[in-house]
Amino acid sequence: MGHQASASAESHGLAKITVFLYSFSMKPQSNQAGRGLQHNTPSRFSRQTSQSIDDGWQEELDALPRLATELRPEIARSIVSRNQSPDVPLKRSINPYRGCEHGCVYCFARPSHAYLDLSPGLDFETRLSYKSNAVELLEERFRQPNYRVEPIALGINTDAYQPVERKLRLTRRLLELMLEYRHPVSLLTKGVTLLRDLDILEALAERNLVSVSISITTLNQDLKRRMEPRTASPRARLNMLSRLREIGIEPGVMVAPIIPAINDRELESILARAAGAGATRAGYVVLRLPHELKTLFRDWLAEHFPERARHVMSLVQQLHGGQDYDPSFGLRQTGQGAFAQLLAQRFAVAVRRHGLDRDGRPELDCSAFRRPSRQGDQFHLI
Template sequence: MDDARKAQQPIKGRGAASQVDGRYAVTVARGEDDGWGSVYEDLAEPSRPQTQVTLERARSIISRNDSPDIAFGQSVNPYRGCEHGCVYCFARPSHAYLDLSPGLDFETRLFAKTNAAERLQAELARPGYRCEPIALGINTDSYQPIERRYGITRELIELLSACSHPFSLITKNAAVTRDLDLIAPMARRGLATVYFSVTTLDNQLSARMEPRASAPHSRLKAMRTLADAGVPVGVMVAPVIPMINDREIEHILEAAREHGAGSAGHVLLRLPHELKQVWREWLQLHYPERAAHVMSLIQQMRGGKDYDSAFGTRMHGQGPFAQLIEQRFRKAHKRLGFGRLPPLDTSLFVPPRKPSAQGELF
């Protein structure tokens, strides 16, 4: 079956519209028309795949980063895959390591690390551990919808609170306010900051690009709630996409500032590995009349390619259009009085006890 026939219409409540093959796929399935039109009839009315969650026990939980253009040194991800279904998510290709599709599988075949807090306690208790802020949920959102059921993120924050370990997180979900009873006291001690990712203020565009994330106004309301409780909050205008949401840069920054954001950043759309296919398919389904123009502008900012992973340029691109976006952002950032969030305090950390088979006797 031709790739162009893989998805003829969007799937309600999902970002991806097909199962894009992973780069490590051992077996690749292809539909073939048998002459009776059955293949195309199935495609005409795409099924609505249900979310499946697999419970897994992680062998380690802290991921360390040495990339020069990323601000954090270590992170913890309680889940693999993300039900928010953001079509532009740079983490989609990570599902290929599981021999799953970075397309629909990424948002429907999820993994919950049920022993995440246990593993984190063991790693923080190691004699050689040196405290530095932990970023929660960088690869996938810690507050995606299944957190309501599994509560793994809350368990992690409870542990970090108990040993006064600083952390930051970035989310698209207003559900972060459910843990305000933990986050606010830590923030008052210089141990917690929260960023909200806001891609658009247009509810219809948000529903197409990030179908199961909180609506933009809900994120802004949550931002205000946290700020009023004393939690330092920031906003990431991410990703910036030419001819899709780039006109909203100033409006998003203004709205975030009005709702208590003290810091702001932005990231240009990134299309690593299989994400190129997922994104191109989405563009053709939702904006066929401008798809070629959007990709032309993206390639102008990526040295003529869909994506350039070089450090220093991968976040913000290069060329005249990228420079224009950068100038607009900086001008609005200065006009609105954004600064930096206060640094997190690592001096209060008290290592937890190592887990013991005998339990806690004293």
């Protein structure tokens, strides 16, 4: 039986303790098939770290079942978040889920799992929580006398249509409440479960209460499996655009993230295929590597693209002023420097060629909001 030895380090002013834990060791890929990452990196708040050592038990461990998804309810204290970033056009958002089973290796939201004392690695895609009282909290917010209507982005941090939504139907119930109150809502997703809710989306669209964009990172199915293993296929996402057009929604396409020397050469072909499938507007975001994500992404590159890993990171750093990531508003999503300028020029030419150069998101109706009567409401004689 092998052991795991914790390495002593300093982080955020707190000394990390050194302990020795005895356990079976596991090679990174042994039982994580279908997951985006193959290990749990310590979060930036962890007070101890560990290193696996191969003890020769690998053949026996290979027979273990695949790593399952853990799902737990969370009682949220609030449900609508206020966004202060000028890079994001919508100022209000709701995130029904923490963590995301899609397992996208590049997800900028991974570091947020550290606030739950969990790893941004495998924990982010296997140890999820959902806000079980989300619908009740949102209705409570809507019924406040001083509530001011603004469009709400649904699932801006983690995907509201990730696989667990098929069972929980939390996003659907939130949309049903939006429809009942005639409240405008915006969606950005790569989850095919969206097609289950076409009936609600159509009813919202008839009242100009919804905008939808589909995220497409690659048209290459093999790269999709490596980079975002539990997402819908490229073909399925193009079909989502077509189905949305059929019910009266003019969808957008988001090419995100653009990763130099990995998928950047697909920019024009993604926009062309998306326009042909029904997209009417487009956007893009370059790769962002905040906090632990810079280490996780490097590990993924070393595993899947070792021959070009250094070149990819060199170009990424060129986009962010010589760093792995520059969080400055106005720069973090589009980058800076010669490579960023080239991307911007290529994007501008492609959207003009394919008729995707509409300005921004559609203006949704904020004037139709109403409060349906509920049992216990007070009525006043006039």
